Amino acid sequence: MRAVCVIGLGLIGGSVLRAASAAGRPAWGATASSADADAARADGFAVEATADALRRAAAEDALVVIATPLTAVREVLREVAWHAPEAWLTDVVSVKDPVDAEVRSLLPGARYAGGHPMAGVAASGWSAGSAELFRGAAWAVTVEEDTRLDAWREAAALAIDCGAQVVAASAAEHDSAVARISHLPHVFAAVLAAVGADGGALALSLAAGSFRDGTRVAGSEPELVRAMTEGNRVALLDAVDDALGRLGAARGSLASTGGLKSTVDAGHDARAELESLRAGDPERLDVRWDEPEVLERLREHGAAGGRIVALGAETVTVELP
């Protein structure tokens, strides 16, 4: 099994290191955080200096996983370019276009496919992680026109070994989607929490399930929320504009007719769509690795809501909703 070298041992990187180890892969990590390094070592994991970790990756032909915040990716890629320029490479950063651009600039021709596991908890750092964090979760693996099939398989295999289901998507498709279903929810949670708190102690005293649920992710580390939302600025602006349009329409309707029917119905339908997407028996489909344009085919399945649930030697199994 391909060895794994994880750079960054916070919630996500730390969980990748645990899950890869649990899957039987040789695995080691590096982190700029001495707290995370100490905690990982105390849990029995190998933590090295970044340069040493990358040199070992080069020696063992390992898969390097960049698991730092977006703001540190460039610096890590420079070290990868220096110590392990030929290594298999993926990342678990929450935006994909900016990482793709950095890889193209610093490691042209890299054996790279980007990744993003859709899992998280409000807490952060090594101690918040777990080998089970990705179980059943979606894990995007990016497909661009020039993505190498072998590099893509390495990134996808890590996701599957971590218990996740792979969603093939281009970096741009991914960034546009997560702006709507991950970054906008963080902006909404922050705005909702602030408007609630503006109502004073009485409002917070009366707050129950709907407010707690709607503001939960406002409790996340502000630096991490900013790194992911600000890192996806263009796509997030589109999503915020759509939200402003819908919220403005609700306001107009409430002020003029007093009704919220179209807002409430659209939300109810959308939530029902979410619930039904993975309900019922999915259709299973085997795609051969040697098909022409297999990655493009997998990307099309991803765009239709398909998830890859198994990687065989000759085929890849997709579940379609």
Added chain:
Amino acid sequence: MRAVCVIGLGLIGGSVLRAASAAGRPAWGATASSADADAARADGFAVEATADALRRAAAEDALVVIATPLTAVREVLREVAWHAPEAWLTDVVSVKDPVDAEVRSLLPGARYAGGHPMAGVAASGWSAGSAELFRGAAWAVTVEEDTRLDAWREAAALAIDCGAQVVAASAAEHDSAVARISHLPHVFAAVLAAVGADGGALALSLAAGSFRDGTRVAGSEPELVRAMTEGNRVALLDAVDDALGRLGAARGSLASTGGLKSTVDAGHDARAELESLRAGDPERLDVRWDEPEVLERLREHGAAGGRIVALGAETVTVELP
């Protein structure tokens, strides 16, 4: 113990009937829904025609609890005025000013204080209810200048018997607060769900915790969501305007400087305020029922986040944050 007559046996009314019975009170109900009536009878509860239920309330000097949607309140009050004009009266409708106005118009001089338990689940109807629904929840009981102390005590005692903690507030204060922490969250959930679904199957396939949490209440019955949001139109417009202002500011900041610091920090601080409100050891305070302006005093404690946790013969116990 004061008998209880619940008109409306959906999620909230059905849970009140169960909880009041569990507390040892004689309790019966009525409902316009034959499905809820059948289900309640099958669970061993007494369900009568509305007129019969109210005549029995008059005969037994019971507390009548209006637990219908706001749109049905006027009709029920007409029947109360006809069959039990002297009965103790409260309600559990999610907006308070409109109910207060109807009571003043149809039952001037009623022995009434409004109520609103801050508990709920996405499901609705008798079968979704439980005697434990209100355990530890806030339950607003309204205080106006002319609220009778004896009527207020009856409404508050029901809340305490149901396991809730009482928050004293004027109807206007309540409506303004719940616009922010209950009705705006429903509007936000609907808008967020729709913007996410606009991203297509890929977006919904990648959706994880933040989107699930932020859209959960969009799964509630649209008719109930409309009844409560549209019924609180004026206060909700204020809250939506505040939200539009904050969301627009976030948009402007993201577009100009690329930063979301003030949005994210404000949300994080507000969420921390919510978490800290009921954390730690609360201060306990006994207020005597025979104090001058005792209801006004309790309302001031409610505005400061205080919750009433016990009602004695001579004192009322308030927990302050």
